[in-house]
Amino acid sequence: MKATCWHGKHDMRVDSVPDPVILNQRxxxxxxxxxAICGSDLHLxxxxxxxxxxxxxxxxxxxxxxxxxxxxxxxxxxxxRVVVPFPIACGKCGACEAQAYSLCENSNPNAWMAEKLLGxxxxxxxxxxxxxxxxxxxxxxxxxxxxxxxGPLKVPGGMNDEQALFLSDVFPTGYxxxxxxxxxxxxxxxxxxCGPVGQFAIASARLLGAERIIAIxxxxxxxxxxxxxxxxxxxINYEDQDVLDTLNELTGGVGPDACxxxxxxxxxxxxxxxxxxxFKQALMLESDRPLALRQAILACRNxxxxxxxxxxxxxxxxxxxxxxxxxxxxxxxGQCHVQRYMKPLLARIENGEIxxxxxxxxxxxxxxxxxxYAMFAKKQDDCVKVVLTP
Amino acid sequence: MQETDYRSRWPQEDAAPEVMRRTRPAAHGSHRExxxxxxxxxxxxxxxxxxxxxxxxxxxxxxxxxISRLVGGDGKYTNLIRxxxxxxxxxxxMIFGQGTRPAAAVxxxxxxxxxxxxxxxxxxxxxxxxxxxxxxxxxxxxxxxxLDLYCARGLTRDRRGEEGIRMTRSVxxxxxxxxxxxxxxxxxNFPRFMYHVNSVRNTGPGVSHWVVDGPAGTTVExxxxxTADTPNELIxxxxxxxxxxxxxxxxxxxxxxxNRGTIVRVxxxxxxxxxxxxxxxxxxxxxSPEQQIYDDLHRFKQIVETGEIVRSxxxxxxxxxxxxxxxxxxxxxxx
Numbered sequence: 064m065k066a067t068c069w070h071g072k073h074d075m076r077v078d079s080v081p082d083p084v085i086l087n088q089r090x091x092x093x094x095x096x097x098x099a100i101c102g103s104d105l106h107l108x109x110x111x112x113x114x115x116x117x118x119x120x121x122x123x124x125x126x127x128x129x130x131x132x133x134x135x136x137x138x139x140x141x142x143x144r145v146v147v148p149f150p151i152a153c154g155k156c157g158a159c160e161a162q163a164y165s166l167c168e169n170s171n172p173n174a175w176m177a178e179k180l181l182g183x184x185x186x187x188x189x190x191x192x193x194x195x196x197x198x199x200x201x202x203x204x205x206x207x208x209x210x211x212x213x214g215p216l217k218v219p220g221g222m223n224d225e226q227a228l229f230l231s232d233v234f235p236t237g238y239x240x241x242x243x244x245x246x247x248x249x250x251x252x253x254x255x256x257c258g259p260v261g262q263f264a265i266a267s268a269r270l271l272g273a274e275r276i277i278a279i280x281x282x283x284x285x286x287x288x289x290x291x292x293x294x295x296x297x298x299i300n301y302e303d304q305d306v307l308d309t310l311n312e313l314t315g316g317v318g319p320d321a322c323x324x325x326x327x328x329x330x331x332x333x334x335x336x337x338x339x340x341x342f343k344q345a346l347m348l349e350s351d352r353p354l355a356l357r358q359a360i361l362a363c364r365n366x367x368x369x370x371x372x373x374x375x376x377x378x379x380x381x382x383x384x385x386x387x388x389x390x391x392x393x394x395x396x397g398q399c400h401v402q403r404y405m406k407p408l409l410a411r412i413e414n415g416e417i418x419x420x421x422x423x424x425x426x427x428x429x430x431x432x433x434x435x436y437a438m439f440a441k442k443q444d445d446c447v448k449v450v451l452t453p
Numbered sequence: 454m455q456e457t458d459y460r461s462r463w464p465q466e467d468a469a470p471e472v473m474r475r476t477r478p479a480a481h482g483s484h485r486e487x488x489x490x491x492x493x494x495x496x497x498x499x500x501x502x503x504x505x506x507x508x509x510x511x512x513x514x515x516x517x518x519x520i521s522r523l524v525g526g527d528g529k530y531t532n533l534i535r536x537x538x539x540x541x542x543x544x545x546x547m548i549f550g551q552g553t554r555p556a557a558a559v560x561x562x563x564x565x566x567x568x569x570x571x572x573x574x575x576x577x578x579x580x581x582x583x584x585x586x587x588x589x590x591x592x593x594x595x596x597x598x599x600l601d602l603y604c605a606r607g608l609t610r611d612r613r614g615e616e617g618i619r620m621t622r623s624v625x626x627x628x629x630x631x632x633x634x635x636x637x638x639x640x641x642n643f644p645r646f647m648y649h650v651n652s653v654r655n656t657g658p659g660v661s662h663w664v665v666d667g668p669a670g671t672t673v674e675x676x677x678x679x680t681a682d683t684p685n686e687l688i689x690x691x692x693x694x695x696x697x698x699x700x701x702x703x704x705x706x707x708x709x710x711x712n713r714g715t716i717v718r719v720x721x722x723x724x725x726x727x728x729x730x731x732x733x734x735x736x737x738x739x740x741s742p743e744q745q746i747y748d749d750l751h752r753f754k755q756i757v758e759t760g761e762i763v764r765s766x767x768x769x770x771x772x773x774x775x776x777x778x779x780x781x782x783x784x785x786x787x788x
Contacts, residue, residue: 084782
């Protein structure tokens with residue numbers, strides 16, 4: 064089959080590789096009909112996530128048709144159309160029982176690697192480094208899905224791929240970011256980053272009843288999308304406006320009730336702090352650039368919540384702990400527990416409350432995946448979300 | 454099989470036969486006279502010896518003439534005594550500097566004692582010395598030497614000592630203790646999650662025969678006997694005479710409060726073939742025993758909780774696949 068393989072920093076290739084087979088009786092094989100490039104795939108593309116190996120198949124947002132199932136998979140049959148959540152979860156361990164699927168205790172066979180860097184290991188993830196399992200990803204013609212009796216969700220007949228595909232990651236991820244804000248009526252939420260996760264965080268904050276939603280980015284088209292489609296009430300272009308001043312002005316000086324960091328490790332910012340973090344990152348003195356996170360903490364109102372959904376990999380510098388502690392802030396984080404959100408969010412799509420397809424800007428063939436990566440990474444051609452079809 | 458009260462003591466003390474138990478510090482023992490020093494008391498003794506060293510060293514450096522007279526001399530050789538004082542002081546400070554297990558520093562004291570004894574022996578032969586004074590000094594030095602030796606051995610024993618290599622590991626499994634006990638009690642299940650174990654065969658009541666992979670393609674075998682078996686709580690075993698690798702171990706199943714599964718604790722002690730050299734050789738083959746037990750326990754958890762060993766393309770054999778394959782299908786039949 065054809066598959067998008069990582070060969071090094073800025074080096075993606077569509078290679079011919081063997082087809083996957085059932086390895087365990089709870090596996091299923093899915094013939095992929097749609098798959099997407101995630102913003103977090105760019106961290107791999109840009110070489111910021113350790114333990115990648117030449118030949119690793121990329122991709123953790125995919126859906127398709129079941130073509131084979133193991134003996135223990137009772138809920139799916141050949142021919143079912145499914146969307147697959149990006150964290151791999153066994154459904155039986157303590158974490159899964161608590162619905163913390165992205166913390167599954169069994170799905171990462173390389174947990175020891177993650178333990179060295181992170182202390183304890185999170186769940187395995189499709190196509191996201193060997194530290195997180197070494198699983199082949201879904202930017203391919205076929206994928207093996209472990210624990211297929213727990214993860215994949217059947218897609219209703221009338222729903223097209225682009226409506227369902229983002230249940231694999233970015234919609235639930237954005238939703239969880241908003242949910243972590245414990246929104247109550249009248250709340251003001253600020254969202255750093257207007258990529259797909261930021262767009263869904265904004266849309267979800269609206270679904271959860273936020274009064275005012277402030278979108279922060281530097282790409283005018285993304286800010287426009289946030290305002291016109293996702294439901295942001297205000298936008299801040301950080302290259303033109305001072306973020307903290309503007310947020311204070313918009314909130315009468317108290318700051319937003321909750322702040323969502325939908326940026327993560329590769330943040331940009333004008334001025335000296337960006338140069339500082341980029342320099343330390345280049346010297347490997349810090350692994351992540353927490354520019355958005357620092358700002359989100361400083362901006363948040365006293366006693367408010369900082370929701371961190373953007374991906375970080377290792378260690379940061381100059382964490383404003385004084386601001387964080389003295390002002391009684393709460394931080395909530397996590398890779399999304401996708402399996403927990405798929406069904407309720409599918410219901411919202413079916414009810415017409417949201418059409419997740421609004422983030423798609425580019426549709427390409429799987430063969431053109433390398434171009435898709437380059438374009439998305441450079442934010443060319445107003446690129447927000449690339450969907451690939453094998 | 455014997456029932457044991459595991460709550461009051463560490464299990465293998467009950468489980469181990471006399472020959473193994475003798476080498477462990479007993480919490481309360483009838484054989485006090487032959488009891489080796491426990492870790493904490495060895496450390497306390499080392500610090501007492503260090504203070505002694507520092508005081509004696511300072512005395513030798515500041516009042517060498519007085520020291521010379523005390524050991525039966527005539528107040529001469531003050532520079533030599535000052536030098537010995539410096540040595541004493543250094544060895545005392547070294548013990549403090551080495552922290553909680555100053556074994557090397559205490560062994561250095563033993564070497565220093567040997568020098569002192571040799572010096573006093575030479576002095577005893579000299580007609581200018583007072584024989585009585587030398588004898589008293591020599592008795593004192595011999596006493597301190599005995600203490601130093603006792604302390605150094607106490608500090609050294611657990612690391613490379615006669616009892617072997619001990620490893621403890623635990624894992625949380627989301628199943629009740631009785632299920633885990635039942636699975637573990639079927640020793641034939643072991644090769645499913647202990648990848649180094651080729652086979653375990655029951656050969657008699659409470660006795661089983663083990664065939665296990667050794668380093669570099671070798672296999673080792675032994676017979677083991679169950680030494681304690683408390684349903685749903687504890688199983689302990691012990692290799693019998695003639696084992697290729699002498700070993701004993703125990704597994705405990707401890708319910709987590711609030712019905713949150715079970716903590717499975719494994720405690721294994723073994724003497725690798727070839728002693729320390731064998732252990733080093735095993736490490737060279739990338740088979741650290743601690744890592745093996747970690748891997749075994751996590752595979753146990755996977756089998757009991759999920760019914761399978763989780764495999765990825767990078768780790769087609771699951772946990773413990775040290776050499777990573779690329780994250781793409783290998784092709785053909787399941788590996």
